[in-house]
Amino acid sequence: TGHHWGYGKEDGPSAWHKNYPVAQGNRQSPIDIIPEEATRDRDLGPIFLDYDRCTSINIANNGHSVVVEFVDSDDRSVIRGGPLDNPYRLKQFHFHWGGKGHDGSEHTVGGIGYASELHLVHWNAVKYRSFGDAAEAPDGLAVLGIFLETGDDHRWLHMITDALFMVKYKGSDTDFKGFNPKCLLPSSLHYWTYLGSLTTPPLHESVTWILLKEPIIVSDKQLGMFRMLLFNGEDEDERKRMENNFRPPQPLKGREVRSSN
Numbered sequence: 001t002g003h004h005w006g007y008g009k010e011d012g013p014s015a016w017h018k019n020y021p022v023a024q025g026n027r028q029s030p031i032d033i034i035p036e037e038a039t040r041d042r043d044l045g046p047i048f049l050d051y052d053r054c055t056s057i058n059i060a061n062n063g064h065s066v067v068v069e070f071v072d073s074d075d076r077s078v079i080r081g082g083p084l085d086n087p088y089r090l091k092q093f094h095f096h097w098g099g100k101g102h103d104g105s106e107h108t109v110g111g112i113g114y115a116s117e118l119h120l121v122h123w124n125a126v127k128y129r130s131f132g133d134a135a136e137a138p139d140g141l142a143v144l145g146i147f148l149e150t151g152d153d154h155r156w157l158h159m160i161t162d163a164l165f166m167v168k169y170k171g172s173d174t175d176f177k178g179f180n181p182k183c184l185l186p187s188s189l190h191y192w193t194y195l196g197s198l199t200t201p202p203l204h205e206s207v208t209w210i211l212l213k214e215p216i217i218v219s220d221k222q223l224g225m226f227r228m229l230l231f232n233g234e235d236e237d238e239r240k241r242m243e244n245n246f247r248p249p250q251p252l253k254g255r256e257v258r259s260s261n
């Protein structure tokens with residue numbers, strides 16, 4: 001029942017438009033960011049991440065990615081400033097990655113991909129009464145995107161990779177308390193921003209994207225741990241390694257990309 005979608009040949013990004021026609025809309029994500037074409041906007045101030053009182057709940061394998069969920073029943077952890085008119089509440093973060101030795105980011109920069117991309121998903125609880133309602137509104141969501149580049153071990157990512165064996169199969173989840181995603185931020189909060197969409201079905205055109213220019217560095221070994229996750233559930237015969245769970249860049253359709261100062 002329902003629309004099953006994935007990242008394979010038959011159910012992957014090129015087929016999503018059949019069940020989700022907005023896939024061919026005018027503000028789809030991800031996109032290729034061309035730095036020299038981005039507008040430096042003097043009115044675009046800094047973003048603020050007030051995560052110090054965030055409350056993580058669990059880590060889960062939803063069959064598409066690995067997701068860490070947060071308590072979002074009050075404004076304990078929000079992103080504000082920059083292009084945003086309201087504070088947006090942190091709801092969850094998840095990753096997209098490639099196969100061994102292959103890039104797996106969703107956004108690209110000057111046509112170049114990164115090894116992986118971290119998405120911190122926030123919703124506008126000032127204007128909307130639930131994440132679901134916000135997800136269907138043009139100013140409902142704000143997703144902070146952080147690129148991951150391979151190099152040295154990331155000193156805090158092990159807190160996540162150490163938990164991945166507990167969520168190997170689709171539909172599995174385990175407690176994951178006391179994790180503050182502030183430890184996954186690069187040193188600079190300079191960013192690009194543009195109006196786009198969710199990069200997975202239902203592909204709602206409700207996201208103000210904020211992409212940090214500076215990537216974080218993680219090791220090949222740490223990234224390899226994500227590839228031990230499986231797309232399939234424990235009850236299914238076929239084992240499908242979770243990798244290449246990214247949508248490729250979509251047409252810009254005349255949109256402006258702005259750059260922070």
Ligand SMILES: NS(=O)(=O)N=C1NCCCN1
Pocket residue numbers: 119121143197198199200201202
């Ligand atoms: N990759 S994405 O744009 O964040 N897509 C999402 N879809 C479902 C809800 C959370 N985010």
Ligand SMILES: [Zn+2]
Pocket residue numbers: 094095096119199
């Ligand atoms: Zn995502």
